[in-house]
Amino acid sequence: MESMKVQSVTPNDLPWKITYDAHRCTLCGSCVSACSFRAIEAKVERRRLIFSENEFPEPQTRFSAVPVIRQVKSVKNYCRGCGICEKVCPNDAIRPQRNPDSRHPIVTRCLGGDSIKRGGRKNLESAVRTLDKLRVGRISQMTDPSLDAQRHTFDMLAPFGRILPPKKLPLGISPAGLLETTGSTPPVRWIYPVIIGDMSIGALSWRMWEAVAMAVAYLNEECGLPVRMCSGEGGVPVRLLKSRYLKYMILQIASGHFGWNRIANAMPQMVEDPAGVLIKIGQGAKPGDGGLLMAQKVAEHIQAIRGVPKTDLLSPPNHQGLYSIEESVQKMFLSFNAAFKFRVPVAIKVAASATSVSVFNNLVRDPYNIVGGFFLDGIDGGTGAAHEVSLDHTGHPIVSKLRDCYLAAVNQGRQGQIPLWAAGGLGKTGDLAADAFKMICLGANGVFTGKLILQMAGCVGNDQGRCNACNTGLCPVGITTQEPPLVKRLDPERVAQNIVNYFLAMDQEFKKLMAPIGNSSLPVGRADALVSTDAAVADRLQIQYVC
Amino acid sequence: MCRIGAIKSLDYVHPSRALQLMQSQQKGHDNSGFAMVMHDLGGIFEDYKNLPTLSMAASDEGVKRAEDILHQAGFQRVMQWVPETNAQPDLDINAMPNYVFETFDYPKFYRHAPQKEKEELLLDIRLQLRAALEPNEEGFVYSFWPDVVTLKEIGDPRDIGTYFHLWEADDKFTARVITAQCRQNTNYDIVRYAAHPFHLQGYTALANGENTFYLKNVEFQRKLHRGYIGFESDSQCFLYSLHYVHRELGWPLRYFKHVVTPLPFADIENREDAGQLKAIRQSLGHLEINGPNTIIGVLPDNTLFTCCDAKKLRPIVVGRTADTVVFSSEVCGINEILPDRDWQTDIYPHEREVVAIDGNLEVQRWNQ
Numbered sequence: 004m005e006s007m008k009v010q011s012v013t014p015n016d017l018p019w020k021i022t023y024d025a026h027r028c029t030l031c032g033s034c035v036s037a038c039s040f041r042a043i044e045a046k047v048e049r050r051r052l053i054f055s056e057n058e059f060p061e062p063q064t065r066f067s068a069v070p071v072i073r074q075v076k077s078v079k080n081y082c083r084g085c086g087i088c089e090k091v092c093p094n095d096a097i098r099p100q101r102n103p104d105s106r107h108p109i110v111t112r113c114l115g116g117d118s119i120k121r122g123g124r125k126n127l128e129s130a131v132r133t134l135d136k137l138r139v140g141r142i143s144q145m146t147d148p149s150l151d152a153q154r155h156t157f158d159m160l161a162p163f164g165r166i167l168p169p170k171k172l173p174l175g176i177s178p179a180g181l182l183e184t185t186g187s188t189p190p191v192r193w194i195y196p197v198i199i200g201d202m203s204i205g206a207l208s209w210r211m212w213e214a215v216a217m218a219v220a221y222l223n224e225e226c227g228l229p230v231r232m233c234s235g236e237g238g239v240p241v242r243l244l245k246s247r248y249l250k251y252m253i254l255q256i257a258s259g260h261f262g263w264n265r266i267a268n269a270m271p272q273m274v275e276d277p278a279g280v281l282i283k284i285g286q287g288a289k290p291g292d293g294g295l296l297m298a299q300k301v302a303e304h305i306q307a308i309r310g311v312p313k314t315d316l317l318s319p320p321n322h323q324g325l326y327s328i329e330e331s332v333q334k335m336f337l338s339f340n341a342a343f344k345f346r347v348p349v350a351i352k353v354a355a356s357a358t359s360v361s362v363f364n365n366l367v368r369d370p371y372n373i374v375g376g377f378f379l380d381g382i383d384g385g386t387g388a389a390h391e392v393s394l395d396h397t398g399h400p401i402v403s404k405l406r407d408c409y410l411a412a413v414n415q416g417r418q419g420q421i422p423l424w425a426a427g428g429l430g431k432t433g434d435l436a437a438d439a440f441k442m443i444c445l446g447a448n449g450v451f452t453g454k455l456i457l458q459m460a461g462c463v464g465n466d467q468g469r470c471n472a473c474n475t476g477l478c479p480v481g482i483t484t485q486e487p488p489l490v491k492r493l494d495p496e497r498v499a500q501n502i503v504n505y506f507l508a509m510d511q512e513f514k515k516l517m518a519p520i521g522n523s524s525l526p527v528g529r530a531d532a533l534v535s536t537d538a539a540v541a542d543r544l545q546i547q548y549v550c
Numbered sequence: 551m552c553r554i555g556a557i558k559s560l561d562y563v564h565p566s567r568a569l570q571l572m573q574s575q576q577k578g579h580d581n582s583g584f585a586m587v588m589h590d591l592g593g594i595f596e597d598y599k600n601l602p603t604l605s606m607a608a609s610d611e612g613v614k615r616a617e618d619i620l621h622q623a624g625f626q627r628v629m630q631w632v633p634e635t636n637a638q639p640d641l642d643i644n645a646m647p648n649y650v651f652e653t654f655d656y657p658k659f660y661r662h663a664p665q666k667e668k669e670e671l672l673l674d675i676r677l678q679l680r681a682a683l684e685p686n687e688e689g690f691v692y693s694f695w696p697d698v699v700t701l702k703e704i705g706d707p708r709d710i711g712t713y714f715h716l717w718e719a720d721d722k723f724t725a726r727v728i729t730a731q732c733r734q735n736t737n738y739d740i741v742r743y744a745a746h747p748f749h750l751q752g753y754t755a756l757a758n759g760e761n762t763f764y765l766k767n768v769e770f771q772r773k774l775h776r777g778y779i780g781f782e783s784d785s786q787c788f789l790y791s792l793h794y795v796h797r798e799l800g801w802p803l804r805y806f807k808h809v810v811t812p813l814p815f816a817d818i819e820n821r822e823d824a825g826q827l828k829a830i831r832q833s834l835g836h837l838e839i840n841g842p843n844t845i846i847g848v849l850p851d852n853t854l855f856t857c858c859d860a861k862k863l864r865p866i867v868v869g870r871t872a873d874t875v876v877f878s879s880e881v882c883g884i885n886e887i888l889p890d891r892d893w894q895t896d897i898y899p900h901e902r903e904v905v906a907i908d909g910n911l912e913v914q915r916w917n918q
Contacts, residue, residue, distance in 0.1 A: 143762070156814065176801075180802050
């Protein structure tokens with residue numbers, strides 16, 4: 004007898020096992036054709052059937068070949084648990100099941116000799132989120148009336164742009180005794196306090212990217228919510244660059260400089276200024292690890308927009324030309340401010356880190372007044388491709404870091420001068436209004452979100468390792484793929500509608516949070532509105548501990 | 551809820567009028583204290599309008615410590631007034647041993663200094679006195695400023711009036727502007743410093759309400775100016791914002807309103823002065839107030855003004871005759887002391903308005 008091969012990969016080594024019921028299966032083939040990972044295949048099984056045809060039992064045996072659906076035993080085409088097979092099966096005959104005995108992290112490394120890459124998010128189990136340990140606990144009662152979320156008006160906008168200290172404002176008194184402007188100030192845009200965060204055209208399918216852009220235009224033009232979208236690193240379609248909708252876009256530049264050739268070339272034809280420029284230094288989900296667009300996602304239109312051949316596109320983990328914060332301020336900020344003739348605010352995005360406060364202090368003391376925002380990105384978010392070790396083991400939570408930066412500004416009397424925008428797992432539980440509101444009370448001017456937008460679109464991934472295949476270009480719901488058959492699974496109108504509706508719901512929920520604390524404009528830094536039932540959290544964030 | 555009131559008159563007015571103004575509203579406040587700031591002084595202070603008067607309540611040790619400091623700094627006392635007190639045992643007053651109202655001449659080397667320098671000196675000295683008297687609560691230094699006196703005490707305002715003989719009008723202790731309020735800081739600890747009106751460098755402010763942006767205001771104001779200290783009450787923030795906007799930035803009074811209750815962005819966009827208003831809202835966003843409030847303020851030129859929160863959640867009425875203007879939380883206060891006025895000329899300021907009364911009692915109303 005041939006000895007068994009211990010090293011062979013079996014479904015039990017993989018993170019998900021396919022549960023299949025041959026009796027219910029009609030062999031329609033929908034699941035196999037729908038599985039973008041080719042993790043299941045049609046096979047023929049030899050089956051033994053015992054039967055009796057007489058009045059008294061006379062068992063006979065018959066062998067037959069039966070077509071069935073089987074899981075592929077491969078670390079390349081393994082099941083990601085996306086559940087598309089279950090979704091398309093008319094008879095509930097198949098579904099993925101989480102395998103608690105998975106040896107996938109070991110087997111994959113052993114077989115591949117390469118680090119594991121995947122998409123998405125941090126998957127290591129974590130305790131209860133800090134934000135869920137905070138409550139909006141300062142409720143207006145007898146001392147001051149709470150407002151009425153339905154009846155009162157609320158002014159919920161956040162600044163994007165460098166704000167001057169009051170004594171530096173170029174204001175003089177006119178002969179009529181009114182203030183008049185005697186000089187220029189840095190550009191500041193007042194926008195909705197939730198920015199749709201930087202997901203590139205390339206990371207996203209063209210339909211997904213277009214759907215987000217459509218939603219943003221609709222929110223602005225039909226709903227009166229000045230929501231902005233950041234392009235991500237990877238350029239913008241030229242048609243959009245030359246359209247009036249450019250004013251809703253924040254253009255991102257990162258270390259790969261992808262897409263900026265086209266942006267620069269389109270400048271003479273721009274009819275509107277972009278909403279802003281965001282210089283990405285790092286991102287929270289994989290700090291210290293640059294962006295990664297695998298060759299399989301670099302489709303023809305991506306090559307055209309970015310001006311690159313079909314190859315793995317890596318944004319280096321740092322900007323090659325920069326060696327210090329001071330230099331970045333002088334070189335990058337100045338050049339991008341100058342590019343749009345100082346009409347467009349330029350902000351910076353960095354990964355939250357133990358050193359964030361130092362970086363922030365350095366920028367807030369910048370004598371040129373040209374840093375228009377500090378975007379601080381913590382772990383728990385992320386949508387792109389990265390090495391698993393980076394996703395799971397590097398990074399810094401956002402909540403205390405944002406608070407530290409705000410308090411650093413308070414200590415210098417410089418709060419609000421460089422608007423603070425925070426991200427990193429916000430809206431993870433589906434309730435972005437609550438998370439954003441708490442971050443604002445802790446000192447954020449606003450928040451940005453990416454992952455949640457994908458979930459609004461129909462992303463089936465989660466933090467327990469479901470799907471997380473954004474890197475493969477095989478996104479089963481057409482969000483992070485450039486494969487035409489997969490992209491066509493996504494209905495951009497429906498996606499845009501979902502995003503618009505979510506924002507409208509969130510807008511109401513913001514009011515429901517502002518009304519009870521008696522505020523009609525955003526309570527930036529109003530940490531007195533928050534309480535925590537966790538003494539350590541309360542102490543760390545300098546808020547009231549309650550029990 | 552507080553009740554606040556103010557009187558501005560062409561003639562000198564005795565504080566008994568302020569007590570009457572407030573007493574008629576006593577159901578609305580909780581009778582836990584009495585505080586007033588008087589500007590443009592008459593009576594015994596009339597001849598010393600350019601010299602600073604110290605208003606202080608202190609122990610014997612406190613008085614000595616304060617006088618030593620002033621003496622060391624070169625100030626020379628030119629006048630002292632100690633109010634006669636009526637220490638009946640049944641009065642509800644938590645009195646300090648001494649109430650000191652002393653007028654000083656400037657140190658010799660300051661006498662010809664620019665006004666601005668003198669003003670900074672007076673603030674520095676007051677802060678120094680306050681710090682020196684803080685240990686063991688040896689004393690409370692309320693104001694040290696020309697032509698201004700402050701009196702604050704804990705207790706029933708009627709009894710406080712009796713204790714200081716304030717119910718009996720005379721022509722020794724008078725002023726053309728009196729702001730008053732009858733409530734200690736009952737929401738929090740009872741601290742003498744927490745009772746408004748508050749005074750800083752010629753500016754006085756008092757408020758009826760709850761400033762829900764207190765923390766935002768405080769965290770910002772602490773770094774703006776050395777005189778912005780204490781913060782025993784959320785209403786102090788209004789004084790500091792007023793001082794900052796009007797004195798430090800040098801902006802006209804109407805911009806104080808734009809700072810504390812900025813217009814909604816949608817309204818700003820449609821204005822000719824959108825650029826200035828946006829700049830103000832941006833750079834002074836942390837001085838915005840929220841929550842229900844009515845503010846009464848006095849400027850160094852003795853202009854008296856009032857404005858409200860952006861949703862008009864607290865009342866204020868302005869009543870007037872030819873020689874007197876009265877601000878009051880409730881109209882019954884005005885009825886009490888100006889019974890014969892034409893009530894049809896009363897002004898009920900709206901949420902976007904500043905009503906200011908100048909030296910000739912001319913009423914100016916600015917819409918935001």
